[in-house]
Amino acid sequence: REAGLPPGPPTVPVLGNMHIFPTKSPHSKFTEWARKYGGMFSLKIGPGTVVVLTDVAAVKELMDKRSATTSDRPPTHIADRITGGFHMGLARSTSAWKILRKTSGAILTAQATAQHLPIQQAEATQLLYDILGSPQASPFSFYTHISRYSYSVILSVLYGKRARRYNTEVSGFFTVMHEFNAILSPGATPPVDAMPILEFIPERWAQWKRDSRRIRNLQRTLYFGMMEETRARMHRGEGNGCYMEEVVGREKELGMDDEMTSYFGSALLETGSETTSSYLQSFILALVAYPEAQKKAHEEIDRVVGEDRLPTLVDLERMPYIRAMILETHRFRPVTPVGIPHSTLAEEEYQGYIIPKGATIFANLSFQGAFSTIQRSSMIQKNFIPGRYMLTKNGTKPGIDGSDLKATFPFGFGRRKCPGMHLACNSININAMNLLWAFDFEPEIGADGNSIAVDTAAYVAGIATAPLPFKCRITPRSPGKAKTIEREFLAAADTFAKFEVGLGEGDEEYAAISRAYAG
């Protein structure tokens, strides 16, 4: 470890800390090391440096305030090989990324997102309707209902076309995306970023190069096909005001070309679908595990909304406990517990330590919410206590300074902050209210008649996590509410109609059956 770097675990020759770098669930190890080495510590990965920030003041200063130098991404040769450097979330701070980012800023504004609320609400109604019909048709079907929702809402607002059923194009999309995620996961390919010489191995001896080519082709077929369909619809004069139509219309002004436009849409689809699903699955997990919190939320929503209509975003203003619950879910189980890594474009100095140019920086979000320094963090994530956000704005213990915490931290930092945040927050808010309004979520009953506790620590390993599929009982809270869901689903038909383009035969049939049932 070079002089001036923040402290960290002892290194070994050549590898540095590479042999002990936690690739599966980095946040737990990062938190453990933070207790030992402090709120800013470093790791050596071969010649490269990784800096992990756990102290909130350091996160705010370095990731937000000094974002001009901390908003690069670490190199990802494989991602660039597959996407040509056009994946907005993975691209370095190149001119292409700047254009993609500017485009997202131009179209995903809070105001524009508000215009897409009707389809978001209609899709959320289908989520209730699907859960009502088959909460557990297969053991975990509420999982697939949530995945369908998340994908369909983004598909609708981006491409103007919805996905009615999981089994058709939704599963196709997730298959391609999982292949992409799998090849990007640590250890899946030789360490090309650390040893660039590996790039020169001929393709016939490098399975990872052949896999990259195959995944590139799969992605291009899927995503370029979606764009072609959108353009064809526009040419036929059948546009429906979706985001990608706006990008096509403003391509020149924004400096985009057809290739970039296709990758722009696909990055939003990929980054937006699983994150939203993961959040909603964690929300349900917390409801099952913490019945007292669920009971309080039920009381609040019953008081404000009643039985005969679904909640709206306006209602949320009168539901402080549910607002607190939404924040607490981000704190309890952040979708990306260590954020998405940034990288430095220039050397930075902070509290006497050097962060070299090209260093990778992680912000350990596990600290999120309750405490302003790691020393106070012994209770991190153990309990789901929404009430903490009713005591203080940032959920800190009364008397502890929480002013460095920001409610947007679960969505990242500085110039890399999630551009889909407004869309995501609307989805989270609408569905959190809907699910609470509609259903009781309880532990599954085992063969011996006892309830089976859910495991709130059983999560998918990796940078972006989600609860592993769990069983629970989901029942409508009253026959009146079940009727309201069916009625509202039927009433959503008009909103759906403009997004139901190019349906396959099976989908037409499904539409007819579900409408008949709802009617």
Ligand code: HEM
């Ligand atoms: C619960 C939902 C979501 C969460 C928790 C979430 C969280 C995040 C986080 C932590 C980052 C990394 C920010 C950073 O590097 O500092 C990110 C980036 C990104 N998100 Fe989201 N996100 C969500 C939903 C969405 C949605 C719905 C969309 C699209 C419509 C989206 C699009 C993106 C994109 C494109 C990036 C990459 C930005 C860049 O690197 O410049 N996200 N998100």
